[in-house]
Amino acid sequence: MQSPKNVPHTNRDYEAKNLLVLEGLEAVRKRPAMYIGSTDTRGLMHCLWEIIDNSVDEALSGFGETIEITLGQDGSVTVVDEARGIPVDKEPRTGLSGVEVVYTKLHAGGKFGNSSYNATGGLHGVGASVVNALSSRLDVEVDRNGATWAMSFRRGVPGVFDGDGPEAPFTPQGGLRKMGKVAKGKTGTRVRYWTDQQIFLKDAQLSLQHLLDRARQTSFLVPGLKIVVNDNRTAERTSEEFQHVGGITEFADYLAPDAPLTEVLRLQGRDKFTETVPMLDASGSMTATDVERDLEVDIAVRWGTSYDTVLKSFVNIISTPKGGTHVSGFERGLLKAFTKSLEGTRGILKNGDEIIRDDCLEGLTTVITVRLAEPQFEGQTKEVLGTPPVQRLVAKVVEEELGAWLTSSKAAVKPIARTLMEKVVAAGRTRMQARAHKENQRRKNALESSTLPAKLKDCRSADGERSELFIVEGDSALGTANVARNSEFQALLPIRGKILNVQRASVGDMLKNAECASIIQVLGAGSGRSFDLDNARYGKVIFMADADSDGAHIRCLLATLFFRYMRPLVEAGRVFSAVPPLHRFELINPKRGMEKYLYTYSDAEYQRKAAELTKKGVNFKEPQRYKGLGEMDAHQLAETTMDPRHRMLRRLTVDDAAEAEAVFEMLMGNDVAPRKEFIVRGAYTLESDRIDV
Structure with missing residues (x-):
C-alpha cells in the first residue's frame, strides 16, 4: 500500500472558493432523485402526485368537491380544484406572496402545525416547490378575495411568458399579477406545468393507468370527492370520472375477489393520545413537549368464501403498503375479538382447538384508514406508520366494535356471525392438521436420515x-x-x-x-x-x-x-x-391470600420485597440466594422458569x-x-x- 506522501495529487487547491453552495431550488435540480426518487416514469408520476395531493388535502379538510386533471397534447399537465385557493397575501417573514412562498421555498406550507390542516398527505412542505424546480414552465392561477391572481415560473424562477408553452420568450419578474375579477365567494387553484426535459429521461412517460388507479383509490378514501381525468394526448381524447359516496365500504367491495360471507362492516372510533415531540421554544431551543393528538379510526371489513386475504392500509390519504402500527393494532384487536367471542359462544370451539391471527385473516378483505396530525413514518417513503400509540387505540376500537357484532343478538346478524366464527375455527383446525402432518413427515425423515x-x-x-x-x-x-x-x-x-x-x-x-x-x-x-x-x-x-x-x-x-x-x-x-430467580423468600405464617414462597429476580427487587414484607409485619426466613439452576428442586424450577403460566422469558x-x-x-x-x-x-x-x- 502506498504511503500518503507517495500518492499522486491531481489538484492541490482546496479553499473556501472551491466549496459549492446551492441556494433555493438549485439543490433540487442538482439532485432531483433525493426529492422524487428517480428521473424516469416514477419520478414524473411523483411530481403529478405532489400537485394532486395538495388539492386532495383540501378536500380531506372539507374544501372543494371536484378535482380535474388534464394531460395535454402539448406535454402539459393541468390540475384544477375548487378549494380555498393558495393564500395571496404577504407572508410576514419573507415579504413574498403566499403563492410565491409555496412554489419557491422548500419546507414551506400549511401542514406543519395544527393551524390549517388536521390530517394531510403532505408533511414536508417540499411538494409544489420541487415540481416547480423540475418544470420548464409552471403557471398557477388562484381565485381568491374576489379576483384571479396569476404567477408563472421557469425552472423555479418567477417571471412572465410572452406566449404559450415553455419555449415562449420569458422575462424574470417577481410578484403576483391580478388578472381580473371573479365572484366574491369563488375560490380555487389551477396549476399547469411542463416537466423539464433537461431533468427527466427521454423515454419517461406519464402512465394513464397509474393515474386512473390512484384517482379511483383517492375517490374511495375521500367520500363524495369527484375526480375527473382527461387524456387529451391523442386525437381520441378520453375522460373518466370517479366518485364514491360510500367511501371505503365501496372500496372493500371493489377489492374483494370472492363471493361474500358477510356484508361490509364498518369499525369506527375516535380517541386521543399524548405524544412527546421536540418543539422550538421562545429562546430557539428544542424542547420535548407533550402534544395531545386526535385519532380517527375507520376500517371496512368483509369476509368472503375464499381463503385469500386482501388488506389495504392508509394513513390520512397515504398508502402504507408495508403496514405499521395501525395494521398491527388491527390484527391484535381482530384476534382478541374472535377469541373472546368464541369463548362466550357454545358449540363451536372443541377441546384442542385454538386460533391465531392467520385464521382470522382467511378470506378477509379489509381497508384500514386512520387519520391523525403529523404521523411518524419509518423512512422517507412513508410506507410504514411508526406512531406507537396508534397500535393500542386501533386494537381497542377493533376489539370493541367487531366483538359487539360477533356477539350481537339481532336475528339478522346472529347466524352470519356464527357462520363466520365457524369458518375461523375450521381454518385453525385445517392449519393444525396440515402442520401435524408436515411435522410427522419431517420428524420421520430426520430420524430415518440421521441419529x-x-x-x-x-x-x-x-x-x-x-x-x-x-x-x-x-x-x-x-x-x-x-x-x-x-x-x-x-x-x-x-x-x-x-x-x-x-x-x-x-x-x-x-x-x-x-x-x-x-x-x-x-x-x-x-x-x-x-x-x-x-x-x-x-x-x-x-x-x-x-x-x-x-x-x-x-x-x-x-x-x-x-x-x-x-x-x-x-x-x-x-x-x-x-x-430464573435470584432469591426465594419463605414466609412464616403468611397472611390470607399470600403465597408461602416469593421469588425475586434482581437485587433491587429483593431489597424492595424485603422492605415491603417488613413494613407489613410479615416474618420470613433468611432468603435463599440461588447460585445456579442446580440449586432449585424440580417444583421450583418449573414454577419459576419453565411453566408457561408463571415463567418470564426475554425475547x-x-x-x-x-x-x-x-x-x-x-x-x-x-x-x-x-x-x-x-x-x-x-x-x-x-x-x-x-x-x-
Missing part, C-alpha cells in the same frame, strides 16, 4: 408451533429440568459449559464443534444461507443458564451462534432467554440488523481495541456492589 444426539430429551408433540427446545447449561441442571419440564411439548438439550465463539471461528470450525453441531442438528433447519425457517422442529428456542456472569457469557455465545447462522429464527421472534429481537451485526462484532469479534474501549467506558457507570466476586 439425533443421545443427550437430547425430546418432546412427544409433533406440533412445531407449540413445541419448545430448552438449551440447558450443564448436565447438573439437566436432571432437575427433565423432571420439571412438560414432556408433552418441552424438549431439553444440555450443553457442556461455554460453546465456541462463532464470531471468531470459521464455518468449518463451527461445524466441527460438537455443541454447535448438536444444536443445528436438533433444530433440523440447516444453517447459514441454507437455513429454512419452515423446517425448524421447534416453535421456541429458550436459553436456560445460571443467573451469574458465566451464565450471561453462555447466553451471549448462544445468541452469537443463532444470530450468525440461524438469523431468520431470531428475526421471527422465536428465540428467548429464560429468566431476542433484531430491530436494526446492521447495528446488531456491529455490536456482535465489537463484543465477540477478533478486534480487541473497540471491545476494550467499550468496557472501559462502561466501567465508570457500573456500581461496585453489582460485581459478583
Whole structure:
C-alpha cells in the first residue's frame, strides 16, 4: 500500500472558493432523485402526485368537491380544484406572496402545525416547490378575495411568458399579477406545468393507468370527492370520472375477489393520545413537549368464501403498503375479538382447538384508514406508520366494535356471525392438521436420515408451533429440568459449559464443534444461507443458564451462534432467554391470600420485597440466594422458569440488523481495541456492589 506522501495529487487547491453552495431550488435540480426518487416514469408520476395531493388535502379538510386533471397534447399537465385557493397575501417573514412562498421555498406550507390542516398527505412542505424546480414552465392561477391572481415560473424562477408553452420568450419578474375579477365567494387553484426535459429521461412517460388507479383509490378514501381525468394526448381524447359516496365500504367491495360471507362492516372510533415531540421554544431551543393528538379510526371489513386475504392500509390519504402500527393494532384487536367471542359462544370451539391471527385473516378483505396530525413514518417513503400509540387505540376500537357484532343478538346478524366464527375455527383446525402432518413427515425423515444426539430429551408433540427446545447449561441442571419440564411439548438439550465463539471461528470450525453441531442438528433447519425457517422442529428456542456472569457469557455465545447462522429464527421472534430467580423468600405464617414462597429476580427487587414484607409485619426466613439452576428442586424450577403460566422469558429481537451485526462484532469479534474501549467506558457507570466476586 502506498504511503500518503507517495500518492499522486491531481489538484492541490482546496479553499473556501472551491466549496459549492446551492441556494433555493438549485439543490433540487442538482439532485432531483433525493426529492422524487428517480428521473424516469416514477419520478414524473411523483411530481403529478405532489400537485394532486395538495388539492386532495383540501378536500380531506372539507374544501372543494371536484378535482380535474388534464394531460395535454402539448406535454402539459393541468390540475384544477375548487378549494380555498393558495393564500395571496404577504407572508410576514419573507415579504413574498403566499403563492410565491409555496412554489419557491422548500419546507414551506400549511401542514406543519395544527393551524390549517388536521390530517394531510403532505408533511414536508417540499411538494409544489420541487415540481416547480423540475418544470420548464409552471403557471398557477388562484381565485381568491374576489379576483384571479396569476404567477408563472421557469425552472423555479418567477417571471412572465410572452406566449404559450415553455419555449415562449420569458422575462424574470417577481410578484403576483391580478388578472381580473371573479365572484366574491369563488375560490380555487389551477396549476399547469411542463416537466423539464433537461431533468427527466427521454423515454419517461406519464402512465394513464397509474393515474386512473390512484384517482379511483383517492375517490374511495375521500367520500363524495369527484375526480375527473382527461387524456387529451391523442386525437381520441378520453375522460373518466370517479366518485364514491360510500367511501371505503365501496372500496372493500371493489377489492374483494370472492363471493361474500358477510356484508361490509364498518369499525369506527375516535380517541386521543399524548405524544412527546421536540418543539422550538421562545429562546430557539428544542424542547420535548407533550402534544395531545386526535385519532380517527375507520376500517371496512368483509369476509368472503375464499381463503385469500386482501388488506389495504392508509394513513390520512397515504398508502402504507408495508403496514405499521395501525395494521398491527388491527390484527391484535381482530384476534382478541374472535377469541373472546368464541369463548362466550357454545358449540363451536372443541377441546384442542385454538386460533391465531392467520385464521382470522382467511378470506378477509379489509381497508384500514386512520387519520391523525403529523404521523411518524419509518423512512422517507412513508410506507410504514411508526406512531406507537396508534397500535393500542386501533386494537381497542377493533376489539370493541367487531366483538359487539360477533356477539350481537339481532336475528339478522346472529347466524352470519356464527357462520363466520365457524369458518375461523375450521381454518385453525385445517392449519393444525396440515402442520401435524408436515411435522410427522419431517420428524420421520430426520430420524430415518440421521441419529439425533443421545443427550437430547425430546418432546412427544409433533406440533412445531407449540413445541419448545430448552438449551440447558450443564448436565447438573439437566436432571432437575427433565423432571420439571412438560414432556408433552418441552424438549431439553444440555450443553457442556461455554460453546465456541462463532464470531471468531470459521464455518468449518463451527461445524466441527460438537455443541454447535448438536444444536443445528436438533433444530433440523440447516444453517447459514441454507437455513429454512419452515423446517425448524421447534416453535421456541429458550436459553436456560445460571443467573451469574458465566451464565450471561453462555447466553451471549448462544445468541452469537443463532444470530450468525440461524438469523431468520431470531428475526421471527422465536428465540428467548429464560429468566430464573435470584432469591426465594419463605414466609412464616403468611397472611390470607399470600403465597408461602416469593421469588425475586434482581437485587433491587429483593431489597424492595424485603422492605415491603417488613413494613407489613410479615416474618420470613433468611432468603435463599440461588447460585445456579442446580440449586432449585424440580417444583421450583418449573414454577419459576419453565411453566408457561408463571415463567418470564426475554425475547431476542433484531430491530436494526446492521447495528446488531456491529455490536456482535465489537463484543465477540477478533478486534480487541473497540471491545476494550467499550468496557472501559462502561466501567465508570457500573456500581461496585453489582460485581459478583
